[in-house]
Amino acid sequence: MASPTSIRYLLSIVEAVGFFNERRRQRDWRWRLGQLLMYFQYSVGLAFAAVHFYSTVTQSIRYLPEFFQTFLEDVFLMATYIACLQYKINYAEVEGMIRFMETSFSQFDSRVILKYKKRADLMFNVYLTMAMAIMCGALLEPFFSKTAAEFKIRRLVYQTDHPEKRHPFNVRIPGVDETQPGVFEAIYLFEIIYGFIFALVACVIMPIIPMIVIHLQGQFELLCHHVRKIGTSHEWEDYQIYYTDIETDQFCMALYSERMTREKDSLLNCDGQRNGGDGHRIGSDLHEGQRNEFDGHERQRIGTEWQRNGHDGHRNGLDRQRNERDWQRNERNGHRNGRDWYEEQRNGLDWHEGQRNERDGQRNGGDWQRNQRDEYDWSHFRQVLKFHQKLLMFRDQLTGFCNNIAFLVIICNNICLSLCLFQLTNNPGDLPPVRLLKFVGQFLNIVVQSFLICNSSELLDDYNTMLRRAFNESCWYACAPRTRRNIVFFLRSIQEPGHVRFYQGTVVLSRKYFLKIVQVSYSIVNAMRLKSNLS
Numbered sequence: 041m042a043s044p045t046s047i048r049y050l051l052s053i054v055e056a057v058g059f060f061n062e063r064r065r066q067r068d069w070r071w072r073l074g075q076l077l078m079y080f081q082y083s084v085g086l087a088f089a090a091v092h093f094y095s096t097v098t099q100s101i102r103y104l105p106e107f108f109q110t111f112l113e114d115v116f117l118m119a120t121y122i123a124c125l126q127y128k129i130n131y132a133e134v135e136g137m138i139r140f141m142e143t144s145f146s147q148f149d150s151r152v153i154l155k156y157k158k159r160a161d162l163m164f165n166v167y168l169t170m171a172m173a174i175m176c177g178a179l180l181e182p183f184f185s186k187t188a189a190e191f192k193i194r195r196l197v198y199q200t201d202h203p204e205k206r207h208p209f210n211v212r213i214p215g216v217d218e219t220q221p222g223v224f225e226a227i228y229l230f231e232i233i234y235g236f237i238f239a240l241v242a243c244v245i246m247p248i249i250p251m252i253v254i255h256l257q258g259q260f261e262l263l264c265h266h267v268r269k270i271g272t273s274h275e276w277e278d279y280q281i282y283y284t285d286i287e288t289d290q291f292c293m294a295l296y297s298e299r300m301t302r303e304k305d306s307l308l309n310c311d312g313q314r315n316g317g318d319g320h321r322i323g324s325d326l327h328e329g330q331r332n333e334f335d336g337h338e339r340q341r342i343g344t345e346w347q348r349n350g351h352d353g354h355r356n357g358l359d360r361q362r363n364e365r366d367w368q369r370n371e372r373n374g375h376r377n378g379r380d381w382y383e384e385q386r387n388g389l390d391w392h393e394g395q396r397n398e399r400d401g402q403r404n405g406g407d408w409q410r411n412q413r414d415e416y417d418w419s420h421f422r423q424v425l426k427f428h429q430k431l432l433m434f435r436d437q438l439t440g441f442c443n444n445i446a447f448l449v450i451i452c453n454n455i456c457l458s459l460c461l462f463q464l465t466n467n468p469g470d471l472p473p474v475r476l477l478k479f480v481g482q483f484l485n486i487v488v489q490s491f492l493i494c495n496s497s498e499l500l501d502d503y504n505t506m507l508r509r510a511f512n513e514s515c516w517y518a519c520a521p522r523t524r525r526n527i528v529f530f531l532r533s534i535q536e537p538g539h540v541r542f543y544q545g546t547v548v549l550s551r552k553y554f555l556k557i558v559q560v561s562y563s564i565v566n567a568m569r570l571k572s573n574l575s
Contacts, residue, residue, distance in 0.1 A: 043142040044150075044157045045255050050164075050244045051135070057081070057237050059124050062131050081237075082125070088211075088234050089117040095212035102197045105463065105471065110210050112459045112482065119452040120242045126445050127245055133441055134248070140434060141255060146262050146427070148289030156258030160251040163492065164243075170485045171243040175235055177478045182206040184474045207231055246489060249442060253496040256435065260503045263427050264510035270421055270527070271515030282416055286423045287430075414520035421523050425530065428507075435500060439540050446542040450557075453490045457561040460486060462568050490554060497540040497549035504534040 054060050058081040061074035093114045100110040127134060147153050182205070194203040198210075202219035208231050211218060218227055266286045274281035279293040460483035463471070471479070508531065516527050540549045547553070 043145075043147070044153045045145040045147065045258075046138065046142045047160065047248065047251050047255070048138050048142070050248055050251075051138070053244050054124070054127075054241055057240065059241060060128060060131065062135070082121075085117075085121055085234065085238070088230075089114070089121055091211040091213055092117060092209055095210045099198050099212060100210060103193055105475075106193075106197060106210075108459050108463050109475070109479070112456055113209055115452055115455055115459075116242070117238060119448060120238050120245070122448055123245050123445060124241055126448075127248075130441060130444065133437075137252065137434070137437060137441070141252070144430065145255065145259055146287040146289075148287075149262055149265065152258055152261055152265075156254050156261075160254045163250055163254065164247050166488070167243040167247045168240075170481070170488065171239040172236075174478065174481045174485060175239040177474070177481060178208045179232060179235065181474050181478065182208060184472070190472070208235060247492070249438065250492045250496045252438060253499050256431065256438075257499055257503065259431055260506055263424065263431065264506050266420070266424055266427075267507060267510035268514045270424065270511075271417060271518040283420060283423065286420075287427055414523070417519040418523045421519070421527065425526075428530075431503075435538075442540060443542055446547065449493065450547065453486060453493075454557060454561060454564075456482070456486045457490065457557065458564040458568075461561055461565045465565060466569055490557060491551075494549050494551055494554040494557075497553075498551050500540060501538040501550070504536070504538050507534050 051060060052063075055063060058074075058077040061071065061078045092110070096107065096110040096114055100106045191203055194200075194206070200219040201217055202224075205219040205224055207218065207224070207227055211227060211231075216223060218224060266283070274283070274291075281291050281293055283289075283291045460479055463479050464476075464483060511527070511531060516524065519527070541547070542549075
């Protein structure tokens, strides 16, 4: 099953049309056949772009609106061809990034992964829909009726026998009249096939980088999810969770959480109060024994007085004997109660010693738990730091790859945007409705493509903002001093802008740079209009 963070199907589409042949490692007859198909596709594509450019510089240059349209098509064909060739040369690097996304991107939250997968697929569908709509418009344009003035212009510009016949893309083959029966149909069929192939390759290659950036944004959102947990207790029902690997969502669970520990401590306090009540009862029994001992001594004094006054007779003698027996009994009870009192005193001392030992144990246990908590916070932050470093390395690799085609993309977008703006602002009423709609579609396609590329760089800068906001929502200040110190250093490192920079910071892609592109294109259009008015 394919990974939800994979965009390998884009490379498979380009390989299906024959521009790549890198998946087959075994050099058998299928690999040789794929190599022949790839060389054929590149050769035919280059020949198609060459005959189209030859028609532009020799025929279309005579009529300015026609020249702008054909030159725009030349830029599109050559940019697609060079970009495809660049991807072919750096295929190992592109395939390595895609393989890294499949195997190393975290997928512990399927909801977040699927959300950003839908965004990436939506971007690809937008590219594909716009490219195919423009291509269908170009293929259907020759079937619409033309005015007499346009026939006259085409006869003067192209000098063909049948100026009413027109191909979707103007081509010129030396020594051949492209409007002759048979030749016209063959060229038209060829342009249909390779027009759709170029459009398909363009709408597959161009969104690769923005789609990678979207999936990378999902990874940073997963990272922010764990950043918010720094310094807090991770509980699930009655268990304490300790993460061992946040990228794969591996963790271990403790039996008691902090809430259950607090409940246990409250129960122990209730038992201590109950034991204290038992001690008070034992002390009351001890005082009762002391009173009995005092009564025994009093009866002994009475017996002594009875012996001294023996004139009371036999009755008093019997009373004396009975009193003696009572006194002896009370004395024995007094001694027994005294022993019980000493035993209870010793038990009371042992109970107080147990209370003191229990408090010391709680204090030592609290220190141990606090040390364990500090060690876990440090381990959790190290996992966050490792995850962040891996994403930064991937971002640097993506930026390094973009550096190879940045100049081509920037120049082509500026040229195409200027040409479309000039055509749409310089007497648009002179253009046929079909051609006007095609220019509008091309203009929107170029604007959307330029904006998405600049917006991808802006998203890379937003990742640092997401991390700073996540730290603000966490409890990192409750961590140990060592962890807080390293978090401060980490926060300092994400204060810098994260825009994509090319050529040692000369070009910094952002939404502001997109506005500069539009401004420069509008200035070029004004200069062209001023020159045309002066001439």
